[in-house]
Amino acid sequence: MRFWILGCLFLLSGSLCDHSVSAEPEVVALWTSNVPGALGSEQKDTPRLILYPAKENPSGTAVVVCPGGGYGGLAMGHEGHQIAEWLNKNGISAFICDYRHRGKGYGHPYPLMDVQRAIRMVRKNAAAWHINPDQVGVLGFSAGGHLASSVSTHESIGELVGDDIDEMPCRPNFSVLCYPVIGFGKSYTHRGSQRNLIGDKADKELVEFYSNEEQVDAKTPPTFLWHTTQDKAVPVENSIEYYLACKKHNVPVSLHVFEQGRHGIGLAVGTKAAFAWPQLCIEWMQELGFANGNPAN
Numbered sequence: 001m002r003f004w005i006l007g008c009l010f011l012l013s014g015s016l017c018d019h020s021v022s023a024e025p026e027v028v029a030l031w032t033s034n035v036p037g038a039l040g041s042e043q044k045d046t047p048r049l050i051l052y053p054a055k056e057n058p059s060g061t062a063v064v065v066c067p068g069g070g071y072g073g074l075a076m077g078h079e080g081h082q083i084a085e086w087l088n089k090n091g092i093s094a095f096i097c098d099y100r101h102r103g104k105g106y107g108h109p110y111p112l113m114d115v116q117r118a119i120r121m122v123r124k125n126a127a128a129w130h131i132n133p134d135q136v137g138v139l140g141f142s143a144g145g146h147l148a149s150s151v152s153t154h155e156s157i158g159e160l161v162g163d164d165i166d167e168m169p170c171r172p173n174f175s176v177l178c179y180p181v182i183g184f185g186k187s188y189t190h191r192g193s194q195r196n197l198i199g200d201k202a203d204k205e206l207v208e209f210y211s212n213e214e215q216v217d218a219k220t221p222p223t224f225l226w227h228t229t230q231d232k233a234v235p236v237e238n239s240i241e242y243y244l245a246c247k248k249h250n251v252p253v254s255l256h257v258f259e260q261g262r263h264g265i266g267l268a269v270g271t272k273a274a275f276a277w278p279q280l281c282i283e284w285m286q287e288l289g290f291a292n293g294n295p296a297n
Contacts, residue, residue, distance in 0.1 A: 025050050025051050025052055025084075026050075026051040027048050027049070027050050027051070027098075028048065028049050028051065028121075029046050029047070029048055029049075030046075030047045030048060030049060030114060030117045030118060030121060031046075031047070031117070031161065034161055035047070036110075036113060036158060036159040036160075036161065037106070037109075037110050037113070037158070037159070039105050039106070044100075044104040044105070045100075045104070045105075047097070047098060047099050047100050047110075047114040047117070047118075048097075048098040049064075049095050049096070049097060049098070049118050049121060049122075050080075050081075050084070050095065050096040050098060051095055051129070052084035052085070052087070052088055052093065052094040052095065052096070053088075053093045053129055053130065054087070054088050054091050054092055054093040054094075054130075055088070056088075056089075056091065057091040057292065057293055058091050058092075058093065058130060058131075059090075059091040059092055059135075059290065059291050059292045059293075060130070060131055060132040060135055061091075061092045061093070061131065061132065061135040061136075061137065061285070061290045061291060062092070062093040062094070062095060062122050062126075062129070062131040062132075062135065062136045062137070063087055063092055063093070063094050063095070063136075063137045063138065063139050063176070064095050064096075064097050064115060064118045064119055064122060064136070064137070064138045064139070064172070065079075065080060065083050065084055065087075065094055065095065065096045065097065065139050065140070065144075066097050066099065066115060066138065066139065066140035066141070066144030066145070066147045066148050067079040067080040067083075067096065067140075067141060067144050068140070068141035068142030068143045068144040068145065068264065069101065069103070069142070069143060069144070070142070070143050070190070070192045070193050070196055071101045071102050071107070071111060071143045071146075071192075071193050071196035071197045072101060072102045072103045072192065072196045073101065073103045074098065074099075074101065074103075074144075075141065075142075075144075075264065075266075076096070076098075078264075078265075078266035078267070079141040079142075079144065079178075079264075079266050080096045081096070082266060082267060083096075083139065083141075083266070083267070084096055086267060086278060086296075086297065087139075089296040089297075090282050090291055090293070090295060090296050091291065091292060091293060092285075092290075092291060093129060093130070093131050095118060095122055097114060097115050097118040099111045099114035099115055099118075099147065100114055101196065102196035102197070107196065107197050107198060107199065108197050108198045108206065108210075109157045109158045110158070111147050111197065112147065112150050112151060112154065112157050112158070113157060113158040113159075115138070115147055115148070115150075115151045116151055116156060116157065116170035117165070117170075119136055119138065119151065119168075119169075119170050119171070119172055120165045120166065120167075120168040120169070120170050121165050121168075122136050123136055123168040123169065124164065124165045124168050133168075134173060135173055135289075135290055136172055136173055137172050137173055137174040137175065137176065137221075137285075137290065138151055138152065138172040138174075138175050138176070139175070139176035139177075139178070140176075140177060140178065140180060141178045141179065141180070141264070141266070142178075142179055142180065142181055142190075142193075142233075142234055142263065142264065143181050143190070143193040143196075143197075144180075145177040145178055145179065145180020145181060145182070146180055146181035146182060146193060146197075146210070146212065148172075148175055148176070148177055148180070149175065149177055149180055149182055149212040149242060150210065150212055151170065151171065151172060152171065152172055152175045152212075152220055152221055152223070153212050153215035153216055153217070153220055154209075154215060156170055171219065171221065172221055173221055173222075173290075174221050174222045174223070174224075174285070174288060174290060175220075175221055175222070175223045175224070176223075176224045176225075176281055177223060177224070177225045177226075177239065177242065178225075178226055178277075179226070179227045179228065179231055179234055179238075179239070179263060179264070179265075180225070180227075180234070180238055180239060180242070181193045181234050181238060182211070182212050182213050182238035182239065182241060182242045183211045183212070183213055183237075183238055183241060184198070184207045184208075184210045184211040185204075185207040185208070185211055186211065186237075186241075187237075188234075188235040188237035188238055188241075190233065190234045190238075194207075194210075197210065198210060212242065213238075213241040213242045213244075213245045214245070216242065216245035216246055216248070216249050216251065217249055218249050218250065218251070220246060220249065220251045221251070222251065222252035222253065222288055223242070223243075223246055223251065223252070223253045223254070224253075224254050224280075224281050224284045224285075225239040225242060225243055225253070225254070225255045225256070226239070226255070226256040226257070226258070226274070226277045226280070226281075227239040227240075227255075227256075227257050227258075228257070228258045228259065228260060228261035228262070228263075228265075228274055229257060229258070229259050229260075230259065230260055230261055230262060231261070231262065231263045232262075232263065233263035233264070234263055236257055239255060239257070240255070240257075243255040252288075254280075254284050256277060256280055258271075258272075258273045258274040258276075258277075259273065260272050260273060260274065261273075261274040267297070278295070278297055279295040279297065282295035282296075283295060
């Protein structure tokens with residue numbers, strides 16, 4: 001009897017070990033020193049990349065993830081870590097960009113500089129991180145979707161430090177825009193995002209610069225968009241106008257509009273119809289050669 005009890009305790013101990021908390025993901029600074037425009041040296045002044053390398057059935061594809069938050073914060077849970085884990089399940093390496101924003105004391109041009117640096121860093125470390133430098137995409141939600149569309153439609157911006165990372169191209173090979181903020185200065189603009197990024201009194205040229213449906217051209221990468229009609233915070237017109245701009249410039253584009261679903265639903269688990277977007281997205285990536293296997297949620 002004593003041995004049976006000891007055996008049970010041993011098995012229980014092993015079970016507890018098997019279900020222990022997994023290791024925290026590796027975090028690297030986008031700049032190790034001389035961060036462009038830094039107002040200090042605290043963590044909020046140091047944009048970072050959170051690494052989620054694909055370990056099972058890797059496709060060689062990487063995605064830089066831009067959580068939303070109205071350029072005043074970051075929804076790191078359901079628009080960051082959960083998205084990285086979903087991408088990993090589909091053999092895609094994910095790199096969450098912890099970018100600067102108004103909540104940290106930063107506006108234009110620093111969020112865009114940070115995500116451009118993130119894409120460059122992923123490409124520079126392609127061999128070490130086991131990804132293909134020609135299969136680097138960007139995925140963003142809400143204001144993070146605006147940031148993802150900005151990096152997809154603009155050339156390099158801001159001060160470069162001139163290291164070997166800066167030598168890498170900063171446009172993604174594809175974009176996934178999830179209920180994105182797109183237009184500035186429009187009837188469908190999310191005013192909070194515009195105010196946090198460029199202020200209330202920005203020049204007309206800067207407003208137009210960040211109205212990204214107007215910046216789409218033939219160099220814009222293939223794009224997957226999804227939105228809901230019920231989204232009151234960021235109207236669906238944002239995605240529709242970007243889709244029409246891509247279509248005008250012969251950019252491969254796929255748009256999915258679902259009727260139900262509030263703003264900010266992430267993977268949309270439990271939401272009618274919209275819950276299908278992750279599978280539709282992976283299937284779209286498969287069509288372009290950026291994903292393999294069967295979609296996993």
